[in-house]
Amino acid sequence: ExxxxxxxGGLVKPGGSLRLSCAAxxxxxxxxxxxxxxxxxxxxxxxxxRIKSKRSGGTADYAPPxxxxxxxxxxxxxxxxxxxxxxxxxxxTGVYYCTWDIFGxxxxxxxxxxxxxxxxxxS
Amino acid sequence: xxxxxxxxxxxSASVGDRVTISCRASQTISGYLNWYQQKPGKAPKLxxxxxxxxxxxxxSRFSGSGSGTDFTLTISSLQPEDFATYYCQQGYSTSYxxxxxxxxxxx
Numbered sequence: 001e002x003x004x005x006x007x008x009g010g011l012v013k014p015g016g017s018l019r020l021s022c023a024a025x026x027x028x029x030x031x032x033x034x035x036x037x038x039x040x041x042x043x044x045x046x047x048x049x050r051i052k053s054k055r056s057g058g059t060a061d062y063a064p065p066x067x068x069x070x071x072x073x074x075x076x077x078x079x080x081x082x083x084x085x086x087x088x089x090x091x092x093t094g095v096y097y098c099t100w101d102i103f104g105x106x107x108x109x110x111x112x113x114x115x116x117x118x119x120x121x122x123s
Numbered sequence: 124x125x126x127x128x129x130x131x132x133x134x135s136a137s138v139g140d141r142v143t144i145s146c147r148a149s150q151t152i153s154g155y156l157n158w159y160q161q162k163p164g165k166a167p168k169l170x171x172x173x174x175x176x177x178x179x180x181x182x183s184r185f186s187g188s189g190s191g192t193d194f195t196l197t198i199s200s201l202q203p204e205d206f207a208t209y210y211c212q213q214g215y216s217t218s219y220x221x222x223x224x225x226x227x228x229x230x
Contacts, residue, residue, distance in 0.1 A: 107173040113166035
């Protein structure tokens, strides 16, 4: 059974930092491309970033609002993907979901989601 | 980045109704359009990928169509458990942008 378990969220002051973690199980994590998707309170879904497998280069791509402030990394020995979030702003408040990127019929989609971890940026 | 626009933003319907939600991309995304359902306090659930491929376990009353820039999610006969918010998402290129959502409410 595929499981994605996020942790690391919390209350942080503007300008602060957090490191979010996502522990994966039930699939071949080393070959997986992983994304983070966030959702501000009462708002829609927003893709944050994606990290490729090391076999595919291990590089990460980010949405424009977070580029330069957020950094994704992975530790395949721990089946864990991380999201380092720096220079946090109030607009970054929301639930952060970890997802496994599936490529099927030509499309990238998110078939598996964690339960989410809440980040609150407030003074 | 590719922008995704859903319509309507909200919709009131009754059990048994046929419901259609539209999604338009700002540029062609071929058939690489996915649909999700989200209920309050829960993670989104994948319904459909690549326009019309039903994810395992999703009831056959859900169907998808479209190509290029215009896509549709149809629920043939609305059931009580279908009241939720629906999102489209383009799987054509990074960033994997989502539509703003369509909230389906009980009339």
